[in-house]
Amino acid sequence: MGLTVQLHKIAKAYQGNRILADCSYTFAAGGAYILMGDNGSGKSTLFRLAALLEPPDQGEVRYLQGDLTLPPDITLKRRLTMVFPRVGVFSRSVSENVAYGLKIRGLPRDRVREQVARALEEVALSHKTHQPAATLSSGETMRLGLARALAVEPEVLFLDEPTTHIDRANTRLIEDCLLQTLRERALTLILITHDPAQAHRLGGRRLLLQEGRIVEVD
Amino acid sequence: METIFQGLVSAVRLIAGFNPELLGIIFLSLQVSGLALGAASALGLPLAALLALKRFPLRGLLLGLLNTGMGLPPVVVGLLLYLILSRSGPLGFLELLYTPGAMIIAQTILAFPIVTSLSHAAIVGVDPVIRLAAQTLGATPRQEAAAVVREARYGIGAAVIAAFGRVSAEVGAVLMVGGNIAHYTRVMTTAIALETDKGNFDLGIALGIILLTLSLLVTVALRAVQRRGRAPTGVRLWD
Numbered sequence: 001m002g003l004t005v006q007l008h009k010i011a012k013a014y015q016g017n018r019i020l021a022d023c024s025y026t027f028a029a030g031g032a033y034i035l036m037g038d039n040g041s042g043k044s045t046l047f048r049l050a051a052l053l054e055p056p057d058q059g060e061v062r063y064l065q066g067d068l069t070l071p072p073d074i075t076l077k078r079r080l081t082m083v084f085p086r087v088g089v090f091s092r093s094v095s096e097n098v099a100y101g102l103k104i105r106g107l108p109r110d111r112v113r114e115q116v117a118r119a120l121e122e123v124a125l126s127h128k129t130h131q132p133a134a135t136l137s138s139g140e141t142m143r144l145g146l147a148r149a150l151a152v153e154p155e156v157l158f159l160d161e162p163t164t165h166i167d168r169a170n171t172r173l174i175e176d177c178l179l180q181t182l183r184e185r186a187l188t189l190i191l192i193t194h195d196p197a198q199a200h201r202l203g204g205r206r207l208l209l210q211e212g213r214i215v216e217v218d
Numbered sequence: 219m220e221t222i223f224q225g226l227v228s229a230v231r232l233i234a235g236f237n238p239e240l241l242g243i244i245f246l247s248l249q250v251s252g253l254a255l256g257a258a259s260a261l262g263l264p265l266a267a268l269l270a271l272k273r274f275p276l277r278g279l280l281l282g283l284l285n286t287g288m289g290l291p292p293v294v295v296g297l298l299l300y301l302i303l304s305r306s307g308p309l310g311f312l313e314l315l316y317t318p319g320a321m322i323i324a325q326t327i328l329a330f331p332i333v334t335s336l337s338h339a340a341i342v343g344v345d346p347v348i349r350l351a352a353q354t355l356g357a358t359p360r361q362e363a364a365a366v367v368r369e370a371r372y373g374i375g376a377a378v379i380a381a382f383g384r385v386s387a388e389v390g391a392v393l394m395v396g397g398n399i400a401h402y403t404r405v406m407t408t409a410i411a412l413e414t415d416k417g418n419f420d421l422g423i424a425l426g427i428i429l430l431t432l433s434l435l436v437t438v439a440l441r442a443v444q445r446r447g448r449a450p451t452g453v454r455l456w457d
Contacts, residue, residue, distance in 0.1 A: 053350075053353065088345060088348045101355035101356055104358075148351075152356060
């Protein structure tokens, strides 16, 4: 089913510098949204607010399941996840990195193993399972970040420029994985990119962040 | 020169022959320093994590005091502890003066600021994206803190080893509160001082060799931990 994310007149400023103002938008459950905009337009800020990592100065971020508004507690936070352009990998093996989100949820060992294997397969990293995560290339590190996010089976997935710093082959692998995920799972995907062609390939609704507000492109 | 040579030969004999007196002193030294280090770590590591991950009033003052404490002169610690534990002191009723317990307390006081301050630096040095990664994967504040502390494990290990190096080589405080009583509070450093005073260089040199070996092992361990800690963190922007 997925979750609906509703931004209601949110505003955010850092040290007096207004980043978002009166920004409203509803990301419908199960939809795919591609967010574009110039550097400094506030895309990452919008992500952090929408992903409940920090509160807006004004307005409200609501998560809805059907008509029900969910409280912003740890239970809700565990139903969404986010991948940043700089993937902070733990200095452990690839599989331990993917297992992290599952272990902190207290999942049984068998299920952790099963979900880790599946997530690594989805991003084509199964052959690196036991390798130290620190030895991965930047493209593989991003795929690891994606595997770690997918392993926890989020209902809302935020991806902040997942392919900006990586080569074409890794970009293709990530896009294929996302397309497959969108086909197979009830997931709300919100992705930031600077690449209009990628937005086209992923086929989601294209949005533009302009002067602190979201504008639909098509 | 001859005295040194003879002393060295006798010292090697004492070590090779597993001299019971020598072994007793080594065992007590390791016991006192080990327990002091355990106590300092048990108190210092949670405080280091708290100082690194939380903002609260007087935090800066506390950090300043801890940094100053890293250079605490052992004789001053010995003097203060002596005054506190002596019969007329506020904790005299505990009758801890001239016991291994007093020596453990003295070494704990010396090790605590080192463990805490260096561990704090190690935790603060962890890349903020690690904490963010834990947060976005659904960690509670406590799980977030644990993830960050775990990333700092090599730095924390180095802090504990550095503190061990300091307390095991310390003489002033343990001499003042331990009293250097044979078979009871005599540790390597105090024994070396005493045997030198008595002109009995054999045991002094033997203990000196052991202490130097211990220092060498501490240094090797410290370097090994630091080398592991310098391994790539896995945070890459490009190849």
